[in-house]
Amino acid sequence: MTDVIQPATIPGVGDLPSDVLIRVDGLVKEFPIKRGVFFKKQIGAVQAVSGISFEIKSGETLGLVGESGSGKSTAARCILRLLEPTAGNVYFQKTQDHGADLPPIVEIAHADKQTMRILREEMQIVFQDPFASLNPRMTVASIVSEPLIVHGVGSAEERLEKVKDLLRVVGLSPEHTNRYPHEFSGGQRQRIGIARALALNPALIVLDEPVSALDVSIQAQVLNLLADLQDELGLTYLFIAHDLSVVRHISDRVAVMYLGKLVEVADRDDMYERPMHPYSHALLSAVPIPDPELELKRKRILLEGDIPSPANPPAACRFHTRCPKFVEGHCDTEEPMLRELEPGHWAACHYPEVQQLF
Amino acid sequence: MTDLLNRPGDGASDDAEGLAVEPITQWDLFIARLRRHRLAMISSIFLFVVIIISFVVGPLLKCDKGATECEFPQLWDHTQGLKDDDDRLLVNIAPRGSIPFGTDELGRDVLTRVVRGGQASLTVGIVTGLLVASLGTVVGALAGYYPGVVDQALMRFTDLILGLPLLPVAIVVGRLLPELTFLPDWMQSGPWGIAFLLGFLLWGSLARIVRAEFLSLREKEFVEAARAAGASDRRIIFRHILPNAMSPIIVQTTLIIGAAIIIEAALSFLGFGVRPPTPTWGGMAASGAGVAVRGFWWELVFSASALVMTVLAVNFIGDGLRDALDPTQTIERK
Numbered sequence: 001m002t003d004v005i006q007p008a009t010i011p012g013v014g015d016l017p018s019d020v021l022i023r024v025d026g027l028v029k030e031f032p033i034k035r036g037v038f039f040k041k042q043i044g045a046v047q048a049v050s051g052i053s054f055e056i057k058s059g060e061t062l063g064l065v066g067e068s069g070s071g072k073s074t075a076a077r078c079i080l081r082l083l084e085p086t087a088g089n090v091y092f093q094k095t096q097d098h099g100a101d102l103p104p105i106v107e108i109a110h111a112d113k114q115t116m117r118i119l120r121e122e123m124q125i126v127f128q129d130p131f132a133s134l135n136p137r138m139t140v141a142s143i144v145s146e147p148l149i150v151h152g153v154g155s156a157e158e159r160l161e162k163v164k165d166l167l168r169v170v171g172l173s174p175e176h177t178n179r180y181p182h183e184f185s186g187g188q189r190q191r192i193g194i195a196r197a198l199a200l201n202p203a204l205i206v207l208d209e210p211v212s213a214l215d216v217s218i219q220a221q222v223l224n225l226l227a228d229l230q231d232e233l234g235l236t237y238l239f240i241a242h243d244l245s246v247v248r249h250i251s252d253r254v255a256v257m258y259l260g261k262l263v264e265v266a267d268r269d270d271m272y273e274r275p276m277h278p279y280s281h282a283l284l285s286a287v288p289i290p291d292p293e294l295e296l297k298r299k300r301i302l303l304e305g306d307i308p309s310p311a312n313p314p315a316a317c318r319f320h321t322r323c324p325k326f327v328e329g330h331c332d333t334e335e336p337m338l339r340e341l342e343p344g345h346w347a348a349c350h351y352p353e354v355q356q357l358f
Numbered sequence: 359m360t361d362l363l364n365r366p367g368d369g370a371s372d373d374a375e376g377l378a379v380e381p382i383t384q385w386d387l388f389i390a391r392l393r394r395h396r397l398a399m400i401s402s403i404f405l406f407v408v409i410i411i412s413f414v415v416g417p418l419l420k421c422d423k424g425a426t427e428c429e430f431p432q433l434w435d436h437t438q439g440l441k442d443d444d445d446r447l448l449v450n451i452a453p454r455g456s457i458p459f460g461t462d463e464l465g466r467d468v469l470t471r472v473v474r475g476g477q478a479s480l481t482v483g484i485v486t487g488l489l490v491a492s493l494g495t496v497v498g499a500l501a502g503y504y505p506g507v508v509d510q511a512l513m514r515f516t517d518l519i520l521g522l523p524l525l526p527v528a529i530v531v532g533r534l535l536p537e538l539t540f541l542p543d544w545m546q547s548g549p550w551g552i553a554f555l556l557g558f559l560l561w562g563s564l565a566r567i568v569r570a571e572f573l574s575l576r577e578k579e580f581v582e583a584a585r586a587a588g589a590s591d592r593r594i595i596f597r598h599i600l601p602n603a604m605s606p607i608i609v610q611t612t613l614i615i616g617a618a619i620i621i622e623a624a625l626s627f628l629g630f631g632v633r634p635p636t637p638t639w640g641g642m643a644a645s646g647a648g649v650a651v652r653g654f655w656w657e658l659v660f661s662a663s664a665l666v667m668t669v670l671a672v673n674f675i676g677d678g679l680r681d682a683l684d685p686t687q688t689i690e691r692k
Contacts, residue, residue, distance in 0.1 A: 082582055120588035133579035137601040146597075147587035196583065 016093050016105050021058040021204060021236045022079070026051045027088035027109070029071070029078050033311065046311045048074040050260040051088065053338070058093075058203070061230065061237040063251030063268070065244060065283070067307050071260040072240045076206045078109070079238070080123055081116050085109045094122060095203040121151055124197035128209040130189035134181035140167070140192055141177035147199040166195040171225060187218035194225065198233070206238045211246060223250055244287045248272055253344075256280050259310055259318040262338055266345040276341060276352040278323050317350070325351050391682040398678020401671035408668055412476030453656055460656035462642070463649050468657050472664050475637040479619050479665065481549040482556065482638075483672065486618035489557025491611045494564025495600075501565070502572025503595055513569065520562035528621065531555050532630040549632050552625065556618045564610045571603035605680045612676025616669040623665055639665040 016023055030045040049071040056062045064072050078085040090108040098118050106119060124147075127133035134143055144166055145159045154162065164174035170191040181189055190210060197205050207226065211219040227250060229235060241247045247254055247268075254271040256264045256279065264277040275284050282301040289295045303322045308314055314321045320331040330350055338348040393399060453460040459468035501512040535541070535551045575581060576599065584594050623640020625631035627647075632638045639661045646658030 077582075080586055082585055117588045120586060125583070125586045127579045127583060129579060133583050135580040135584075135598055135602070138597075146584060146589065150584075150588045150590075150593065193583075196587070200587075 016091055018093075019057050020055045021093055021095075023053075023055045023091045024075075024079060025053050025089040025091065027053070027075060027078055027090065028086045029074050029083060030086045044311060047260055047313065048310060049078065049085075050313070052257070052260070052262045054255055054262065054265060056204070056236055056238060058095075058236055059230070059234050060252040061239050061250055063247035063254040064238060064240045064257060065242060065247050065254060066257035067242065069259075069307055069310065070257040071310070072257055073208055075257070076125070076208055076238060076240055080120075080125055080206060081108060081111070082125070092119065092122065092204075094119070096122065096201075120147075121200040122202050123204040123206065124200065124202040125206040125208060126190070126193050126197050126210045129213050130186050130193055131181075131213075133193050134189055136181055139178050139180060140172075143181070143192060144177075144195045144199055147196065151200060153200070162199070163195075166198055167192075169198065169229070170195045171221075185218075186214050187222060190214060190218075190222055191225070194222075194229070198229070201233075202235070204236045204238065206240070208240050209242070210239075212241065212243060219246065226250065244284065256283065259307060259313050261318055262346075262348065263319065264345075264347045264349075265338070266347075270342075270345050274354045274356065276345065276347040276354055277319075277349045278325050278351075278353075279319050280347075281355045282324075317348075325349075325353075327351065388682050391684075392678055395678035395681055397674045398682075401674035401678070405668065405671045405675065408476055408664075408671075409480060411473055412480055416470075416473040416477065459660045460654075462645060462657045463654070468642075468660055471637040471642055471657075472639070472660050475639045475642055475661060476664060476668070478549040478632050478636060478638040479622060479640070479668065482553045482622040482632075483615040483619040483668075485550065485553035486556045486560065487611050487615035489554065490561045490564055490614045490618075491607065493557065494561040494610075495568050495607055497561065498565040498568025499572055499595060499600065502569040503576060503591070503599070509569075512565075516562045516565045519559065520566075522559060524559055524621070525624070527559060528555060528625055529628065529630045532625055536633070548636060549622070549638070552622055552631055553618070556621055560614055560618065564607065564614065567606050567610055568603060571606060572599055575599045575602050604683050608679050608683065609676050612672050612679075615672045619665065619669055619672075 027049055028047065028051050029049040030047050032042045033044040033046060035041055035043045052071075052075060054062070064075070066072050074083060077083040078088075079090050088109055092106050092108050094102060094104060094106060098121065102115065102118065106115065108116070108119065111119065138146075141160060141163050144163045148154060148159045148162060153159065160177070163177055167174050167176060172188060172191050172195070176184075181192065184192065190213075194210075210226070211222050214222060223246065226237070230237060237250070239247065239250055251268050254266060254268050255262055256271075256277065258279050264271065264275065264280045266275075271280065272284060275281055278301075282303045285299060285301045289298055301324065303324075305322055308318070308321060314332070316333050316335045317323070317331045320326050323331065326332075327350070334350070336348045336350045338346050340346050341352055451461040451465075459472060462468055462471070497512050497516060501509045501516075532552060532555060535555070541551070581594055581598050584598050589597075619639075622631050622638060623643060626638045626641035627644035629644075631640060634641065642657055642661035643665065646654075646656075646661055650658040
């Protein structure tokens with residue numbers, strides 16, 4: 001009942017269970033707010049991610065959900081070091097040898113440039129917007145082969161063969177190599193993005209809302225492709241989305257973020273059927289049910305107000321300003337820790353309560 | 359993996375089967391799109407002819423033998439006036455058969471001088487353009503890609519350059535150029551000195567444009583994707599950002615080439631450009647304007663037309679290049 005995720009002590013061999021691919025420990029990302037024309041003074045900071053901790057096991061899909069501005073994408077970019085984390089650690093269990101002097105478990109958040117370059121072979125990202133994530137001046141072949149070129153894989157012919165294989169894998173025709181991104185539809189472009197992410201045989205792929213920009217019918221195709229790829233290649237996914245049905249479809253476990261903090265982490269079915277955190281209740285109660293009779297009967301929890309500014313977040317429990325269970329003198333003075341309330345079901349709430357939504 | 363390789367596409371690629379196309383390179387597409395731009399093609403041919411005439415034909419036809427012994431075209435010497443049989447200068451002769459562009463107030467053949475003047479004007483335009491393109495792109499790219507101290511230092515320097523009043527500075531430095539003995543000869547006089555001077559005065563606007571492009575492109579997801587693939591800064595700048603910033607660079611450079619030709623003309627008009635007797639279109643327009651009020655219109659008209667047509671051609675070519683460099687412009691695939 002009281003287990004708090006403790007920050008891992010010293011990273012080292014055996015620190016990570018062998019089935020855990022990546023562990024995020026107290027990750028914090030602050031963006032400075034600056035003012036002034038010549039001599040910029042920092043007058044504050046937006047804490048987009050405020051100390052989140054979680055693990056992803058090899059081969060599983062962790063769904064990360066939350067409202068816009070809750071810090072999902074920022075957290076993912078910090079894990080990949082596309083943004084520099086302000087604090088915290090990320091431990092990664094490497095799956096390939098790389099021929100370099102890397103320990104089996106690498107701490108990413110403070111790794112140097114050279115280490116990061118090597119580790120990028122293991123972790124890739126698929127972006128939300130398939131129109132912005134492909135360079136309009138490069139052909140499909142050069143887009144997909146770029147990771148191979150950067151990491152010096154194979155000769156030019158070998159790379160072209162590999163690109164054709166990858167295009168086949170993601171369901172595109174290998175004849176498309178000489179085309180430009182604008183000649184493709186959104187779904188096809190997203191497949192190109194997936195092919196690029198697969199090029200280096202990564203272990204972890206961060207999917208940053210990979211289907212939210214696509215038509216619903218195309219969403220299903222791309223989701224099925226992702227699921228197939230996971231089965232065949234043993235990939236691990238960190239799946240970021242705000243579409244809760246999509247997350248339910250693809251995830252093994254689900255983590256809910258609110259204002260830069262994790263409020264609940266649970267197995268998928270646990271999360272969707274018996275959520276414990278009041279924010280999760282509200283979030284999940286908004287999912288439409290594709291059955292008119294149930295839909296009419298279902299209970300909806302409406303939250304008051306907007307998500308507060310992350311530049312000035314509420315004290316203690318960040319949800320207390322909108323929480324239907326707010327208890328004065330407790331929720332606004334003492335911060336609830338993320339506790340394992342049931343095996344594998346974690347929530348950060350002083351007054352957690354299983355709520356059956358359906 | 360093999361299973362996946364043989365799996366038919368999820369319907370997304372049905373249309374692609376049997377549509378195998380010959381590999382079309384980016385260069386092919388570029389050429390095809392440029393050809394479609396009729397105005398740019400005409401302008402290219404025109405400019406090519408102008409360059410050949412100014413730099414190749416003009417010097418070849420030069421006659422050093424002196425005023426009386428050279429045959430038609432009257433006198434391919436731009437410094438000497440034409441004389442008649444009685445050794446009188448043929449001043450301000452209207453265009454006629456053997457003197458198609460007439461003569462100026464010193465009796466010099468205007469056609470010869472227009473041809474020779476093209477050399478100076480084009481040299482100034484092209485050298486200034488190249489200088490501006492390289493300086494402005496490097497400064498703008500560094501400032502846009504490396505925020506903070508680098509950006510601040512480079513941009514304040516750019517502000518300083520942009521703050522210089524162009525004509526006064528150009529007049530003063532242009533006036534001083536021949537006296538700066540530490541400079542090599544070719545810098546002291548003639549079009550090269552003016553070209554370098556203008557190049558160093560004009561790159562500011564391009565640097566700002568390039569910086570703005572870099573600032574916005576740097577945040578694009580495809581740049582982030584390259585970073586996630588482990589690409590180096592150099593690769594990101596040259597493969598991802600710069601190609602996408604090419605259109606404004608090209609357009610701005612062609613505008614600068616046109617502007618440089620005109621500014622050189624203005625400087626020569628005011629007497630601070632290329633030294634006489636080396637003709638430039640600007641200088642000829644200046645002296646032509648003086649006699650045009652007396653009805654001797656030919657020197658002004660012919661030199662100014664050469665100037666205007668060349669600048670127009672350069673701008674049209676810039677237009678065509680910008681369109682041709684944009685891969686989203688549609689062209690049919692055969």
